[in-house]
Amino acid sequence: MSVATYTNSGTKAVTAAKLDKSVFGVAVSSHDLLKQAYLAYQANARVNLSRTKTRGLVSGGGKKPWKQKGTGRARFGSSRNPIWRGGGIAFGPTGSENYSKKLNTTAKRLAIRQALSVAADSDKVIVVENLEFKKGKTSQAVKFFEKIGLTKRTLLVVENKTPELVRATQNIRDVKLVQANYVNVFDALNADHIVITVQALKLINEWLGAAS
Secondary structure, eight states, rough: OOOOOOOSSSSSSSSOEOOOOOHOOOOOOSSSHHHHHHHHHHHTTTEEEEEEEOOOSSSOOSSSSSSSSSSSSSSSSSSSSSTSOOOOOOSSSOOOOOOOOOOHHHHHHHHHHHHHHHHHTTTTTEESSSSOOTTTOHHHHHHHHHHOOOOSSSEEESSSSHHHHHHHHHTTEEEEEEGGGGGOHHEEEEEEEEEEHHHHHHHHHHHSSSOO
């Protein structure tokens, strides 16, 4: 399973890289597992900031609105009860809700294989022999991407995130830099191009391959 391969300068390499079929050639008969892994990633990244005040947290309401009996009206002990305007919220979020979802390791790895296989089947995977921008300049990265025709959302998968790589790519819109062992379903499915270095490809094969 050969794939387009480029040198660090952006020219086509003489020898095309081969993708491991056990990682990039998995048959995807159903997208159910991909959906589960995608939603789990979103749920686990969710920041729980919503909080409402219960009747005990709303200020005021210390005095009983009217006496218990004899007025003909319903009895109330506080003007901050949930059914009054300005009162507390009865069943609102407290900030302690747990929205996380879990997938076992086997299912998670299979989902990543499926996501990479879908990308490879759509010709989104590109291999580069080496990816380094020694000066760490954004212009170097932009020039490289333009030369190999990357204009949309791009996922860069490298062996190690060096300071130069981070500095050169962090200000480029729609470019995300990740290490090989942090590839996930969400990033793989959202990317229009997945650029993988040769060394990162070896790590992915060791992590997700048939022998793993």
